[in-house]
Amino acid sequence: MKQKTFIMLVVAIFIGISIYVSPLSPVQAASPTVEVLVDYETAKPVAEPIGVIKHNPAVELWHSSGGYWSYNNLIIKDSQLKNRLDDAEKLAEAMDKELNKDPDKEPTNIIHSEIPLNSTLYAKLMKANKVQVYVSSTMNGKNLSELFYGKPTVTLKNNKVYFEGKPKFNFYNKGDITYKTFVGDELGVTIPIVDPEFGYNRYSIWGRSSSVGWGATNGYFDAGKPFAPAPSDTGKIAPSQIINVQGYLKNGFTVIAKNNKAVTSKLNSGTVSVGDGTFNGGGAVAIHFEYPIMLSFYTDETEDLSAQFESFPPSSPEGSSVEIDVRVESTFGSIQKDVPYQWAITTKSGDPVPVTFSGHSKNESKGKIASIPAKGERLLTATFIMPNEGVNVRFEINKGGKAPVEEKLDNNVLQSTVTLSTPISLPYDLLSKQVRLEFPELPSKTAKLTLPSLPDAEWTENAKGSLQVSNGTNDLQRDFVVLNNPVVNEDSETITRTPVVTFTIKREDFGDDPLNEKWKNLSDPGEPLERMGEIHYAGSVSRPYQYTYSWQTCSLVKEKVVCTNHSETRNGTVTSEFKSETVEKPYKMYVYNGRKEIPEHTYQNIIEDDALDSRKKELYWTNEPYLYSVIRWMHHQNVSGMKYNWTQVPGQYERSFIQQASGTVGWTVGSSMQNEYSQAREAARSKLNKKVLYDKAVFATDQQLQSYDYPIKSGYYFNPRGSYNLTVKTVVFKPTDGETKDHQDMVDAVINSFRYETDLMYINSNKQAVNIRNEPLHPIGGGFERETGILSVKNSEGVNGVKLISVLDKNEDETRYTKEVNEIPYTDARGGNSHKFWKQVLEGYSESYTEGSNTYYNYREYVKAGQHMYKITETTQVTIVINPTNIPLYTHANMPNGTYDIKVWLDDTVLSKGNHAYKVLDKLEGIEALNAIPVTVVGSMYDDLNN
Structure with missing residues (x-):
């Protein structure tokens, strides 16, 4: 066994501080044996620890008026405790049982902490065969046995310390002090008071007059002075400041409450209460316990060689220079010579990468380090150009552990991957x-x-x-x-x-x-x-x-x-x-700002049933275009990629609203000439000589003339008569909702196509032979030459200059004109739905054949607010009356015998004049004969006088 020496490295780590984690760990070493020592069983080792961690977990349980304690996802019902809520040991046992009721899951303790470790300390610990962890309480005057049941467990893995313990709940149980002592009424349950040496109670704060929750407030309790209020500057609540089971508080102090969004509120105690009527059932109160501890690590270190990445870029873009540094450390007490090493650097697909090697080695992937100082280190460097895929890097020192002889080889191998740094893609609709x-x-x-x-x-x-x-x-x-x-x-x-x-x-x-x-x-x-x-x-x-x-x-x-x-x-x-x-x-x-042109829809430009005998004609034309502004929606992103602050952004191109316009022109005969002359004609056929029956014309009563439709003798009056109805309806689209000139001009044009025509010969007040237009006729033989006279609305003066055509339209009767206005609805709200007419001319919709702009480029247009488009439907009814006052007109006594025609017809209506969109239709065909009768002249009034 090599000589072992203690090493010292003191590192204070506090939960909540960002802890450094090794950039790229070597191949995971086997975890050492961890022995836990506790302060109530043994004294702290004399040697200096190699690392110290301070940790302060807490447990906080809220009681609900529904009859249970809650902690994270655990529910402990009062019935499980047999309603002994002040039995701390039973509460801990119930929580432990509830936490581990699933047999398929690893058992765990109530306190289960993952504490990040400094990478250097972690590496030192992982080199050891055995680690001793001394766990002690940092709570003043308390040892670990007063905080936990049994001995906690400590595990090392994944650059972390895993700490588990079953906490004790220390309640205040001196004398007969309970909440009832302060409230004065019987509570539904017994809520324990936390021993202030180990924690405190907490209270949920609600408004008295309105059910507004303000968050929670920490409690205060002085065990030496149970009836003492909380210090005025703390914003806390003492049990003695709660006055009844409704949770009302004494007046005159400030309560500081904080909600789950960390919003702090300073409240007048006289306006708030503990809970909203729930304190009576034990709700709105929590028990909070602190468990401050310190973990001191002790280990020995075997003489060893180890490798760690000194510099290793986790990712790099294609074409950039990548440098990887490996630091080789020795804990041997003597110089180590000719230590073998080797690199293996390949692409993820297995191809070798051209590499330059430098540092304390020759420019080669495999060789020997000439010497490593006693308890010293060496640096080896590999440099390459990043290819278009990830690169696998492997480094090994002293393969086989023979030069020098090592017991532990887990830390001799490094391997990791430099991933190809793919660009951050910023979408089309991102600001x-x-x-x-x-x-x-x-x-x-x-x-x-x-x-x-x-x-x-x-x-x-x-x-x-x-x-x-x-x-x-x-x-x-x-x-x-x-x-x-x-x-x-x-x-x-x-x-x-x-x-x-x-x-x-x-x-x-x-x-x-x-x-x-x-x-x-x-x-x-x-x-x-x-x-x-x-x-x-x-x-x-x-x-x-x-x-x-x-x-x-x-x-x-x-x-x-x-x-x-x-x-x-x-x-x-x-x-x-x-x-x-x-x-x-x-x-x-990614950039896309819309297309300049939207695919055009095809609209009809046609007149249906445009024949000389058609009395109703349908017109279709392309409405004139109107430009309007559009917007799109774009967003911002936070670091997590969450979209926020959606913003209206002006579109690059104005769009053109265009739609199918239409119209209807229909003629009907209101009172035909056949109807107008029927009374006089029947009187003549019946040989009746009552003048009153011949109201509009004098027809011959001769028997031999009854075979003609309308027989007359010249020299008698024959008054022009008849009435005709015209209906014009137009549907157009305008940005304003008033009456349109398009409609009025079409009405006027069609009215002006009306014609009344006859070749009957009349006599005027100057004894002249004239046609219906009061135009003199040329004598021929014993009579006159025929010359047809045509009346129109514009030229309606007939014999003796009398106006023979009258037009009843909206100018004389407003009921003859109607207008219906419907705004074409749209929205500028993101995701909102607009009328299909808009979507036909906006980019990003299937209706405009541009859905791909939204699919591929996140581009969809909306009409900018404040603009309007109206569908305007106008209908005008017109009645044209011939000789409305029935002025008598006399035919000339010398009008030659023969058949004469009277005809009402419509001329072509020219639509191409003016600037209206329907000018593309050019003209509306006339009607050859809206109404007609033949008049047969046989003899004259002189024949009757002579007889």
Whole structure:
């Protein structure tokens, strides 16, 4: 057995402090045997511990008025305790039983702590065959037996100490002091008072007048003065300050409550209570116990060689230089020569990686270290260029343990992997991302100080210095903050820092700033913009020391050499550098800011049933486009990748609302000429001579003329008559909801297509032969030449200048016009649903054939708030009346015999005039004959006079 020597390394570790963890552990060594010593069984060992850990676990149980204690996920019912809530031992047993009721799970204790270890201490412990852990109480005047049942267990693994113990619950049980003593009424259950030497009670605080929970308040209890109130500046509650079972408090003091979100409230005691009517049943009260302990580690160390990674980047981007340092340490008391080592560095797929080797070795992957000093160390370095896949690294010192002879070989082998640093991908809809880099993405750094081998050498001060971690890309890694990297001021020879950095990556730093309307457009949105972030490491530590310098001076005295010995204390400083390094981190920002054009929908531009005999025609045309602004939603991300602060971002392109417009033009005959002349025609057919029956025309009563439809003799009156109905309906889309000119202009155009036509010959007040338009007729033979007269709404003056056409439309009767307005609804809310008409012209929807923009680029547009689009349906009904006042018009007595025609028809309606969208339809075909009758002239009024 090699000589064993005690080593000393005191490390204080407190729970809640960030603990350094070894960057890359060697192959896991077998755990040593751990012996637990406790303060009530044995005295603390005389030797110095190699490490000390202070730990302060706590147990807090809340009682519910429902009749149970709760702790984490455990429920202990009052019935399990036989309603003896003040029996501490039964409570502990019940909790232990409930915790371990599942036989398939490993048994555990109520207190189960995982305590991270300093990597150096952990490595020392793992080298040992046996570790002694001395567990003692740090509670004033108390030993461990007063805090725990039995002996706790301590386990070492995974760079952690696992501590387990079954805690005791120490209640105050002196005299007959209970909550009933203070409240004065009988409580539903007995709530124990915690012995103030071991913990305290806690209370849930609620409002008296409203059921508002403010959180919890710590209790106060002075065992020497049970009726003493809590000190006024503590914000705590003493049992004597609770006045009844409703939990009301005495007036006049301040209660400080803190909720589970760490929000603290200062409250007037007269306005709050313990619970909300639950204190009577034992609810709203907790028991809280502290278990402060200290673990001191003792071990011996066998003479040994060990290897550990001094510098090992856990990841690296392709093409970057990777340097790996291995520190070989010896605990042998003599120099070790020609110690064999070997490297194996390959890609994950097994291919060899070109490597340059340096340090205390030749440039070769396998060889011997010429010498390792007694209790000294050597550094070996491997450098390579990172390929496009991960790299496996293996290092072994003294394979087989023969040169020198070693008992423990578990710590002679290192193996790990440098993973390929894949860029952080920043999605298309990201504005900024908070990044936190820490181990293993950021390496730890160690500087080692060695006291010179000089007489009486000793350190005189702590090691001081710093590891500087700086931002190498200030225009990319914004708001750069370095954490967990305190300035060095330590009584230690090994200084390790494991820094953490936080910063923010912003989209605008890649040249794309849509929030401020500075859009970047890429030819291939699938190829991201790439940038490399850099973090620089540098720094050093120094530590002063002193030593004794001795010398001798000699002189010749009476021919004799007389020598005098001298000595003095001298000072020096040891400096060690943290290894300088630049850590690179790539980022890929994906950019897509919309397409310039949205695929157009095809709309109809057609008139259906546009025939000369069709009285109802359907019109379809493409509505004029309207531009409008859009937005998209983008977000920020925190370090966990959680999306927050969703923000409306202006879209790059205005979109054009376009839709199918439509219309209907329909004609009906209100009162036909056949109807208008039917009374007079029947009177003539019946040979009735009552003038009143011939209200609009005088038809011949001669028997031989009854075979004609409408026989007349010239010289009598024949009044133009009839009425015709027009309905025009349009459906258009406008950004305003008023009456549209589109509709009115179409109504006017169709009205103007109306025609009344006849070639009957009339006589005017000037005794002239004229047509219906009052245009003179040319004499021919004994009569006149026919010339058809046509009346329209615009040219409605007939014989004697009389207006023969009257139009009844909305200007004369508002009921003839109706308007229905429906706004096309939309939302700018993220994930909200808009009308399909909007989605047809917005990017990112299946309705616009651009769903892929949302699927592949997280791009979806919404209409910016404050804009409007209306579907406007207008209907106008028009009645055109011929000769509404039935003005008599006389035919000319010399009108030649023959058949004459009267016809109502519609001319083509030209739609291409003006700027309305329906101009693409060009024209609306007319109606050849809306109404018509033949009038047969046989003889004249003179025939009747002569007879």
